Amino acid sequence: MDKKEIQKFFDECAPWWDEHITTDRSKISWILDRAGVRENAAVLDVGCGTGVLFPFYIARNVSRVTGVDISPEMIRIASGKAKDERIRLICADAEMLPPSDVCDCCVIYNAFPHFPNRELLIGSLAKWIKPGGRLTVAHGMSLEQLHKHHAGRAERVSLEMLAPQELAACMEPWFCVDTALADEDKYIVSGARRA
Numbered sequence: 714m715d716k717k718e719i720q721k722f723f724d725e726c727a728p729w730w731d732e733h734i735t736t737d738r739s740k741i742s743w744i745l746d747r748a749g750v751r752e753n754a755a756v757l758d759v760g761c762g763t764g765v766l767f768p769f770y771i772a773r774n775v776s777r778v779t780g781v782d783i784s785p786e787m788i789r790i791a792s793g794k795a796k797d798e799r800i801r802l803i804c805a806d807a808e809m810l811p812p813s814d815v816c817d818c819c820v821i822y823n824a825f826p827h828f829p830n831r832e833l834l835i836g837s838l839a840k841w842i843k844p845g846g847r848l849t850v851a852h853g854m855s856l857e858q859l860h861k862h863h864a865g866r867a868e869r870v871s872l873e874m875l876a877p878q879e880l881a882a883c884m885e886p887w888f889c890v891d892t893a894l895a896d897e898d899k900y901i902v903s904g905a906r907r908a
Contacts, residue, residue, distance in 0.1 A: 714829040720783050722870045727786035730763050747892050747903050748849035756816040757797045757841050759807045764791035771797050775796045781807050783904025804844055812841040826871040831883050839887035842906045848888055849903040856895040877902050
């Protein structure tokens, strides 16, 4: 996948993105519980898009949120939602972004298939996360639904999503994975950063 093509694709999607997002509060709450998003946590939201999860983080009274996305248009729209001083946005390639703050947890929600080099991404994010902090890759749909979803218009900017155990194996050098599941309505792989 070409990163310029990924950026262009999401720049084009940004104006209508929020209209097509279904937000299941109980599902997101369940995911964020497992991701370690709690009061006073410092959160790194990778592939933050238009800031869909920002209200959920703020409702949990986190200390700060760093939202990262490769798409300038997604970041522009997210900035309209980032009215809370705890939210900071960075328009950058997360695979190449040097850490600027140590975080308690990193969440990649509905974005992982759009990163071309999974191991590079995970290794880069490990530098952002303190020992014992958590990396969580999650989707608000089943693995089968994910495959169908990315077989459409987004096929050219998506890799096939890994089975949870395969992603857990990719994370293993840096993270002790304790959650790896895909059921009929969600997907999550989450682990704690090794010391």
